[in-house]
Amino acid sequence: MKTWRIDTPSQALVLASDGGIPAAVYWGPALPECDLNAIAAQAEVDVTGGMIDRLPPISLCPVEGDSLHMQPGLVAYRDGQALHPQFKLIDGNGQHFTVRDDALGLTLSFAFDAIGDVIEAQTVIKADDPITLHHLSAPVLPGPQSGDIRHFSGRWIGEFQAERSPWGPGVFKREARSGRSGHEHPPLALFCETGCTNTQGTAFGMHYGWPGGHAMSAEELPDGRRQIQWGHTTGSHGTGLQFETGRLVLSVSTTGLNGCATAFQRHIRDDVVTWPKPDTPRPVHYNCWEAIYFDHDLDTLKDIAKRAADLGAERFVLDDGWFGKRDDDTSSLGDWDIDPRKWPDGLTPIIEHVQRLGMTFGLWFEPEMVNLDSDLARAHPEWILGRVDQIEGRQQSVLDMANPDVRDHLFGKISAVLGSHDIDYVKWDHNRLLPTPDATQAHGTLELMARLRAAHPLVEIESCASGGGRIDTGILRQTQRVWLSDSNDALERLRIQHEVALLLPSVVTGSHVGPRKCHTSGRVMDIRFRAWVAAQRHLGFEMDPRELTEDEAEILRDVTSWWKDNRDWMCRADILRLDSNDDAVIAEQQLAEDGSRFVVFAGKATSGTQILPRPLRLTGLTSDATYRICLRNRGEAPGLSRAKPALKQGPVELSGEFLMRHGLTLPWSFPETMWVLEGELL
Structure with missing residues (x-):
């Protein structure tokens, strides 16, 4: 033996x-x-x-x-x-x-x-x-x-x-x-x-x-x-x-x-993950999709970009609609040429504008897909994967990525756009289920991604597949970010982020502040909750900033500034899911690599079954050490939180053993709110 x-x-x-x-x-x-x-x-x-x-x-x-x-x-x-x-x-x-x-x-x-x-x-x-x-x-x-x-x-x-x-x-x-x-x-x-x-x-x-x-x-x-x-x-x-x-x-x-x-x-x-710019802080995103959809207008986008930069955005991403004759989702996938109707001078004017505002520029592609109403499909119907009579998905078909001619064509088109513009980020989407499982399709996609990365080594790629449909270490060997969900509903995101922390670090997990009324759920949520949920991961905005009141804009600036101040250590922190004794609370603790500090996000998803919050136990601390903890957003306590628990009054100092065995007593709060606690080792 x-x-x-x-x-x-x-x-x-x-x-x-x-x-x-x-x-x-x-x-x-x-x-x-x-x-x-x-x-x-x-x-x-x-x-x-x-x-x-x-x-x-x-x-x-x-x-x-x-x-x-x-x-x-x-x-x-x-x-x-x-x-x-x-x-x-x-x-x-x-x-x-x-x-x-x-x-x-x-x-x-x-x-x-x-x-x-x-x-x-x-x-x-x-x-x-x-x-x-x-x-x-x-x-x-x-x-x-x-x-x-x-x-x-x-x-x-x-x-x-x-x-x-x-x-x-x-x-x-x-x-x-x-x-x-x-x-x-x-x-x-x-x-x-x-x-x-x-x-x-x-x-x-x-x-x-x-x-x-x-x-x-x-x-x-x-x-x-x-x-x-x-x-x-x-x-x-x-x-x-x-x-x-x-x-x-x-x-x-x-x-x-x-x-x-x-x-x-x-x-x-x-x-x-291999990082194109490993020494560069993760930039705050702005994605324009839920502000304009397919309606591209340079002056409108310039105004939106200016507002996004004022909120703290550091990267501006132009989403779907810039190519072919793409006025809705029924046409032009596969035609990766800039639409001269919308962009008579190309993308350079918007790129130069966002750069003057201090932001970099990113662009949306969906390379593996094709609309039948496209120049590509008309020229090469044999490049479409599956039977001729297949049922389409989202009015689109799939290109045969195992075919080297398909990959060569896509590489030429995408590389031409990246090579002629100052673009540092690609949102790579995948909105259609395959007509049949085919391992060669994934092999072909990974080969194309690797080829594009070799030609454009400073470009970051995000994996998006109708949101979180393609999240795994195979795709992350060629990408640096995942779009966790097409839902910007903060309540749904709170849960999704909690679960996916069993696999993903925050540094690759995109999370955006959505519009006041969520486009996928119809929920209306306070800007504080939306902002703090997004700040749990790689922060971004995806809404029309023109809808913000001055108060909402100031709150978003404040949370964004906090995230920038903490992003370096948070991007290397362990995300530790907490065992909450209150089913209404979804909580996590992000613990710094050296154990010197942490932040706790305690989101209240629903009304609790009991009147007051149960103590929240922390984890991963040094038992005989002392930690100073403050409630970062204690000013958000509602009027119905009428007493004076210690955290509402100022910092508290407690042992690691107490924090892990008994836990922190949080103030009362409404559903769809988040307490943010900062801790440091003394």
């Missing part, structure tokens, strides 16, 4: 092989130095009546023919015949493993890379002769023996809705088949032992870094063992000689969900 171990500060993975595909015999919290053979021996289980004579281990890629009677990790065909390989280990060094079936001409490789506090795992298959691949799993790992599965559902303007599912006999499966990471089933799940909360207990985090759709299955066998598989959307691979899974990102925590969350956040911020 050969054994290996892979370690990060918080987790350990022990692998063993008796000559075949290695198996994970332990995945869990960090282990001391120990006898790995003794651990491997614990994977040998008993047999009893009604079973086969020996249970083989659940390998990194279970294959049919091994008498496992479970979901296989490899389903492949050649010449219409199912393949049942018998792999033998030919190489293994503790990080990379290779197995081979000479008779079938198949080589399977597994890679494990410990990066910071996560492990990235990937499977690759190579064939001597072409195979048709139906399913290939990233390295298969065991599931915990107690607790439940935390995962997410969602929809347009309602992303990252938390779900909890129990383990049970059989297979729990989740699959995103829309051709994107997916609103419906984003590629993130946490497998929690009994008693796990945000701040305590054991959790196993898994994220599949692939922007083309995924399948996840969690299976409990009749013998009680559990396995977890992740891979591309079933049937999306096609036929070829080599295939690879996305990178499966693994984290383990004994400090609740937050331990997995901070490992993911730091990994994305420090190891996944």
Whole structure:
């Protein structure tokens, strides 16, 4: 028996092989130095009546023919015949493993890379002769023996809705088949032992870094063992000689969900994203979409830009409507030439204007899409993905990004615009579901993004897919920001931001102050709540600034100024979700990298069931240290908050132990309001 171990500060993975595909015999919290053979021996289980004579281990890629009677990790065909390989280990060094079936001409490789506090795992298959691949799993790992599965559902303007599912006999499966990471089933799940909360207990985090759709299955066998598989959307691979899974990102925590969350956040911020201007502070955005939609007028936009700059904006983004004959969403996608009707002198006049105001300029594209009413579709109908009679989405079709001619055309058009204008930011949208899952579509998109970034290395790209439909570490290897949701409803954003903090750091998470009346929900919300919710992440504005009263504008300036003063440390802070004993309160604590300061955002989503707020416990502090805490916006207390709790009077000084065991007593507040508390280590 050969054994290996892979370690990060918080987790350990022990692998063993008796000559075949290695198996994970332990995945869990960090282990001391120990006898790995003794651990491997614990994977040998008993047999009893009604079973086969020996249970083989659940390998990194279970294959049919091994008498496992479970979901296989490899389903492949050649010449219409199912393949049942018998792999033998030919190489293994503790990080990379290779197995081979000479008779079938198949080589399977597994890679494990410990990066910071996560492990990235990937499977690759190579064939001597072409195979048709139906399913290939990233390295298969065991599931915990107690607790439940935390995962997410969602929809347009309602992303990252938390779900909890129990383990049970059989297979729990989740699959995103829309051709994107997916609103419906984003590629993130946490497998929690009994008693796990945000701040305590054991959790196993898994994220599949692939922007083309995924399948996840969690299976409990009749013998009680559990396995977890992740891979591309079933049937999306096609036929070829080599295939690879996305990178499966693994984290383990004994400090609740937050331990997995901070490992993911730091990994994305420090190891996944490459920053065009790493020493430049994250700029405050202004996006003009919800102010003008398709109605572009230079003088109007100049006025809006001036008002946005006065509020504190540092980047002006011109959204949809600048190209082709784009007066609504029925035409011109694919025609990436500046519309001379709207912009007779090109985009230079608006770019120069916003630069004189001290802002940089960004531009919207939707490169993967095409309207049938476009010059491109008329010239190249063969470039459209899917059947001729397919149902369109948002009056648009999808370009075949696997076709190099399509990519060459798009590169030429987009690069010409970027190369002839001073543009430092691209909002890259993806508003249409694919007609059929196709992994080559995602590969083509990533290749185009990489090519554009090489040609324009100082341009930042935001991933937008009808909002949060394409959020994963695969797309973030080529982008630097995600548009979390098309909803600028602050109440909905409060919830979405709270949930996605299990994966994303604030530095990549775009959040904008929307209009007084939200365009997607119809809610009317106070500017204070809208501003503070946006200030939890990468701050921006997306409304018509002409609607603001002087009082509203002054409040927005104040919050924006606060965010600028704090953005450098907040962009590197850990986002820690707090366990609120009040169901009405959604709260988080952003803790500085060195632990010297923090900010708590406590949003009240609804009226509480009790009269007064319950104490809010903090987390991640030094028990015997003292912290000074002030209520940043105590002047926002309503008239019905009539008494004088300490935080309303001024700063308080309390021990870390008290703050984590008892918590802070907040003043009473109305629903749809936010308390902001600043803390510093004394």
